[in-house]
Amino acid sequence: MRQATSDRTDCGFGQLDLGYLSTSAGIACLIDLSGIGGMSPLPCLAAIAIMLLGFPVSIPQNFAASNETNVTATLPNAPVSPSATDSSVVSRLMAVIEDRKRNPPAKSYTTTLLQGGVVKIGGKIQEEAREVVEAAYEQGEPGRKHVIAEAADVVYHLLVLLALQEVSWAEVEAEIARRFGMSGLDEKMARPPKG
Ligand SMILES: N=c1c2ncn([C@@H]3O[C@H](COP(=O)(O)OP(=O)(O)OP(=O)(O)O)[C@@H](O)[C@H]3O)c2ncn1[C@@H]1O[C@H](COP(=O)(O)O)[C@@H](O)[C@H]1O
Known part of the structure; x- marks a missing residue:
């Protein structure tokens, strides 16, 4: 048996972490709610909630980079049609x-x-x-x-x-x-x- 050399295996499933996006949106909305801009309050509150909860949502990289529309890839472990040409x-x-x-x-x-x-x-x-x-x-x-x-x-x-x-x-x-x-x-x- 070959010994494992790392605790983490990169399966080539790069992650685009929406936490970063929601954090940015949340900060923008916090500024906005303080009266500087003209953003709608509901999406703002949702973005802030996501930011505070650290909602663990991620998009598989191959989905984010593709034009496929029939994939429910925003859910962890959701089935994603693989491409036979993916490099891995x-x-x-x-x-x-x-x-x-x-x-x-x-x-x-x-x-x-x-x-x-x-x-x-x-x-x-x-x-x-x-x-x-x-x-x-x-x-x-x-x-x-x-x-x-x-x-x-x-x-x-x-x-x-x-x-x-x-x-x-x-x-x-x-x-x-x-x-x-x-x-x-x-x-x-x-x-x-x-x-
Ligand atoms: N991924 C592997 C890989 N996985 C397992 N193994 C080897 O497979 C062998 C089987 O392991 P076992 O311990 O079960 O077998 P064993 O050593 O005969 O021991 P026993 O059966 O006696 O218990 C070990 O020698 C492992 O090192 C591998 N050998 C090579 N690779 C890859 O193949 C590449 C090319 O390897 P080489 O062709 O050897 O240069 C390497 O750079 C690696 O990327």
């Missing part, structure tokens, strides 16, 4: 792995895996998958951190298998995007009967 740390890792395949250095764990083929990589994926499940039974923050570390191991080894099989990460992302918003239960019901 996973994409960057995949690029490193693909480069290892094209130009194998003498000293590289990835190269060792690729040389071992499906047997070696598949064995590691199974091992890491078992370890992440075992970690999920561990309690508290140490258990949670262990899950993160083991999950990263699973993802890394899975990417190596994809590279071996000439499958790009973009293709997997496209498949994930295609499934977006489709319940697994509905998808199963829509399948033709077996046999």
Whole structure:
């Protein structure tokens, strides 16, 4: 297991914090309510309330930067249609792995895996998958951190298998995007009967 080196994982989901915006608006309104400007009181009071409560609202960066209109992205954990072209740390890792395949250095764990083929990589994926499940039974923050570390191991080894099989990460992302918003239960019901 590779040890976690940071308490915080950047998932490439940059945040535009509305707290800053509401604070600015709130300060402007406080000045305004003191009689200097001509702003409407209701929006002002709302902005001040948000400012004082520190309302935890954020917009995913990819939403803020896009023109999509059908996304309820102002709610934390709201589903956001992913773009298959988003650059992410996973994409960057995949690029490193693909480069290892094209130009194998003498000293590289990835190269060792690729040389071992499906047997070696598949064995590691199974091992890491078992370890992440075992970690999920561990309690508290140490258990949670262990899950993160083991999950990263699973993802890394899975990417190596994809590279071996000439499958790009973009293709997997496209498949994930295609499934977006489709319940697994509905998808199963829509399948033709077996046999
Ligand atoms: N993300 C990873 C990554 N995650 C896990 N691992 C390695 O995966 C191995 C599996 O861990 P385990 O402890 O489960 O396996 P093990 O070391 O054989 O130990 P046991 O099975 O004996 O317990 C460890 O050696 C980890 O260091 C990784 N090795 C490489 N990368 C990335 O791949 C890049 C290229 O690596 P190299 O190809 O080695 O240069 C690196 O810069 C990293 O960005």
